[in-house]
Structure formats: C-alpha cells, structure tokens
Amino acid sequence: MRHDPPYIQPGERIVIFDGTCKLCIGWVNFLIRHDRHRTVRMVPVQSEKGQALFVWSGLDADKINTIVLIDNGEVLLRSDAIFRAMSGLPRPWRWMGVLRIFPPSFRDMCYNRIAVNRYKLFGRYDAVPKLDADHRQRFLD
Numbered sequence: 001m002r003h004d005p006p007y008i009q010p011g012e013r014i015v016i017f018d019g020t021c022k023l024c025i026g027w028v029n030f031l032i033r034h035d036r037h038r039t040v041r042m043v044p045v046q047s048e049k050g051q052a053l054f055v056w057s058g059l060d061a062d063k064i065n066t067i068v069l070i071d072n073g074e075v076l077l078r079s080d081a082i083f084r085a086m087s088g089l090p091r092p093w094r095w096m097g098v099l100r101i102f103p104p105s106f107r108d109m110c111y112n113r114i115a116v117n118r119y120k121l122f123g124r125y126d127a128v129p130k131l132d133a134d135h136r137q138r139f140l141d
Contacts, residue, residue, distance in 0.1 A: 014043060017043075020046065034093055053070060067082060078112070
C-alpha cells in the first residue's frame, strides 16, 4: 500500500510537468488561463518537490516522458492525466473529455508520439522558466 504523497494536502490535484519542454509549459499556461476555480496546482519535475512526487508516483525522474496528475492520491499518466485535469475547466474545454471514447491504447499511442518528439517539434528551454500565475499558490514551489 502506497503512503500519502509528499507535499500534497488531501483532495488536492497536482500536475507534474517537464519544466524545460515548451509544449508542456504551453499546456501549463493554458491551465492557468482557463482553470478559473484553481482545481489543479502545478510543479515542474525538475524541482525538488516535483522529483519527489514523480518518484512517489513510481516513475523514474531521469526519464521525463509524461504529464502526471496526482488526483486525491490517484496517479494518472498521459492522456488520462490531460483529460482528468481538463475535467475541472469550464466549457468548452471540459468537453474535450469526449475523446475518451477512443481506447486508452490509441490515445496513449498518439500522446507518446508527440511526447517523444516534443523537443524537436516545439523546442526546449535551457532551464525551467519562471511562470506567471493568477495566484501565488498555483505552484508547489
């Protein structure tokens, strides 16, 4: 049985993302802009807290190839993480969940294709940039 995740309060939803990936940063900025009720908090995996949560999730912190959502202690990866995070957004964004009709194997195959090529397609930062949030508690760090 897994113990409670570090740094997270019960019921909290945390997105762990690759802080050097321009696509991932774009998605985090999208969440900040559209998550008006602040249903998720974020942390880059390159931070101390992000690394601890990534490892707690059962993932290798040296192989950053997925978005992770920890939702009330449940770990979701890839497309499941994206759809669950977006479920707290207002319409029309939460309607993207209709894409869950596709089998997880197909959704994750598409996700993995993009994830493997994300630096080539979208670019990469040399270091984790400072992101502006609508509220100082948006990030764990």
